[in-house]
Amino acid sequence: MGLEYMQNTSDTARRVIDIIAEQAMVDTSEVRMEMSLSDLGLDSLGLVECIFGIEEAFDVSVPFNANAPDQAGFDISSVGAIISEVEKLIARQAA
Amino acid sequence: MRRVVITGAGTLNALGHDVARTFAALRAGQCGIGPLTCRDVDRLSVRVGAEIQGFDPEQHFSRNILPMLDRFAQIALVAAREAVAQSGLQVDDALGLRAGVIMGTAGGGNLTVDDNYRAVYADGKNRVHPFVVPRLMHNAATSHISMEFGLKGPAFTVSTACASANHAMGQAFQMVRTGMADVMVTGGSEAMLGFGGIKAWEGLRVMARDTCRPFSRDRSGMVQGEGGAVFVFEDLEHARARGAHILAEVAGFGLSADAGDIVMPDVDGPVRAMRAALSDAGAAPEDVGYVNAHGTGTAANDRVESQALRIVMGNHLDRLPVSSTKSMHGHIIGGTSAVELLACLMALNDDVIAPTVNHTEFDPECVPDPVANDARHASVDVVVSNAFAFGGLNAVLVLRKFA
Numbered sequence: 402m403g404l405e406y407m408q409n410t411s412d413t414a415r416r417v418i419d420i421i422a423e424q425a426m427v428d429t430s431e432v433r434m435e436m437s438l439s440d441l442g443l444d445s446l447g448l449v450e451c452i453f454g455i456e457e458a459f460d461v462s463v464p465f466n467a468n469a470p471d472q473a474g475f476d477i478s479s480v481g482a483i484i485s486e487v488e489k490l491i492a493r494q495a496a
Numbered sequence: 497m498r499r500v501v502i503t504g505a506g507t508l509n510a511l512g513h514d515v516a517r518t519f520a521a522l523r524a525g526q527c528g529i530g531p532l533t534c535r536d537v538d539r540l541s542v543r544v545g546a547e548i549q550g551f552d553p554e555q556h557f558s559r560n561i562l563p564m565l566d567r568f569a570q571i572a573l574v575a576a577r578e579a580v581a582q583s584g585l586q587v588d589d590a591l592g593l594r595a596g597v598i599m600g601t602a603g604g605g606n607l608t609v610d611d612n613y614r615a616v617y618a619d620g621k622n623r624v625h626p627f628v629v630p631r632l633m634h635n636a637a638t639s640h641i642s643m644e645f646g647l648k649g650p651a652f653t654v655s656t657a658c659a660s661a662n663h664a665m666g667q668a669f670q671m672v673r674t675g676m677a678d679v680m681v682t683g684g685s686e687a688m689l690g691f692g693g694i695k696a697w698e699g700l701r702v703m704a705r706d707t708c709r710p711f712s713r714d715r716s717g718m719v720q721g722e723g724g725a726v727f728v729f730e731d732l733e734h735a736r737a738r739g740a741h742i743l744a745e746v747a748g749f750g751l752s753a754d755a756g757d758i759v760m761p762d763v764d765g766p767v768r769a770m771r772a773a774l775s776d777a778g779a780a781p782e783d784v785g786y787v788n789a790h791g792t793g794t795a796a797n798d799r800v801e802s803q804a805l806r807i808v809m810g811n812h813l814d815r816l817p818v819s820s821t822k823s824m825h826g827h828i829i830g831g832t833s834a835v836e837l838l839a840c841l842m843a844l845n846d847d848v849i850a851p852t853v854n855h856t857e858f859d860p861e862c863v864p865d866p867v868a869n870d871a872r873h874a875s876v877d878v879v880v881s882n883a884f885a886f887g888g889l890n891a892v893l894v895l896r897k898f899a
Binding site for chain 1: 541699700701702703704705715716717757758759760794795796
């Protein structure tokens with residue numbers, strides 16, 4: 402990844418990674434796109450806190466129910482998936 | 497140790513304004529969940545709840561007392577009046593000294609807190625009503641019951657989130673059993689279907705958007721309700737001496753802490769609480785004819801509670817009806833296990849098992865017999881009522897048919 406990865410990282414991605422890293426109590430450099438939240442040691446409470454952090458940071462509303470995390474219309478399978486969902490939410494809000 | 501019996505029951509909840517109407521609704525599998533009507537509901541993503549319909553406090557309380565009563569205390573008093581009236585107790589000076597009150601609530605005067613925060617923070621008011629403190633305090637319901645009936649013995653309030661009422665009733669049971677009191681008025685009530693109370697639960701992301709479907713494969717979370725129930729627990733000899741009608745025997749109580757996660761349910765803690773309660777009652781798993789489950793309708797609770805029941809009940813679980821009446825009266829948080837004890841009394845006295853309504857699809861990870869959608873006739877001698885709170889605090893009551 403390294404430099405090339407950093408250059409290609411959008412501002413949105415950086416802020417999402419900051420939020421996830423803070424919840425996981427790891428350095429942002431340890432967060433990679435293909436990682437799942439459980440790879441980062443986050444449990445369901447950590448996930449709910451990440452989503453809250455994202456909603457507050459981007460002023461968006463994330464459709465997420467902890468009872469059906471896979472069916473909520475918001476892909477949380479990896480860090481990269483979460484970033485692309487957040488980008489979609491922001492685009493939809495701007496539209 | 498003394499034997500303890502129930503000689504009175506009362507309630508106010510979304511299914512009915514008294515025990516008879518609540519039994520009728522439980523029997524019919526009526527669902528009390530509907531659209532929420534609180535202020536600013538358009539700013540909530542959770543829009544359903546089990547509200548009490550058609551309750552007019554002014555029909556029950558005079559204008560000089562009403563300003564003192566938050567809705568959770570109103571509910572408790574209305575239920576206590578019904579329970580004490582049914583018991584036939586005449587509380588004179590001597591009995592008053594031997595009688596007490598223990599009530600459970602999680603939010604206490606949550607609506608009063610919400611209204612007054614709104615007044616000072618949002619509306620910019622600099623003055624609040626003089627009775628805000630006596631309205632909002634968690635012990636208000638207990639105190640008003642003790643005052644109305646002249647109950648001067650042990651009295652306090654228990655607050656253990658969703659297990660509050662079972663912890664309260666379990667403690668009242670011990671007090672009568674050990675001779676600290678002859679009569680205890682006990683149960684729980686909750687009223688937090690206001691903007692702040694619902695918004696707080698919304699934050700956890702565990703609430704259903706449509707309705708509560710415990711043990712159903714497509715369940716999507718819990719639905720809050722409001723209400724309460726109150727019972728008269730009495731020393732058996734005291735009840736016999738005055739020729740009281742006995743509704744059931746309180747046979748056992750078991751409690752435990754998960755010492756695990758603050759919100760995620762656990763198998764081991766509930767297993768230990770159920771086993772302790774059965775052992776306290778001198779009952780074997782095979783004696784149990786009905787379990788009123790905690791059954792919140794969240795993905796995690798119903799799966800984990802089912803695993804715990806399998807460990808405690810073994811193969812007997814395949815023949816054991818287990819229902820969650822939260823599907824009808826909603827999750828009444830600190831008062832819920834009191835309302836659920838009514839379903840246990842109905843099973844023991846009327847031979848009717850209340851169903852789990854809104855059930856659409858069997859879940860192999862859940863209990864084999866959730867009594868889906870329709871009440872069932874069954875003769876039952878021993879019933880178990882589960883309450884497993886956030887914070888990992890578990891409280892299980894066992895009732896036995898009185899013969």
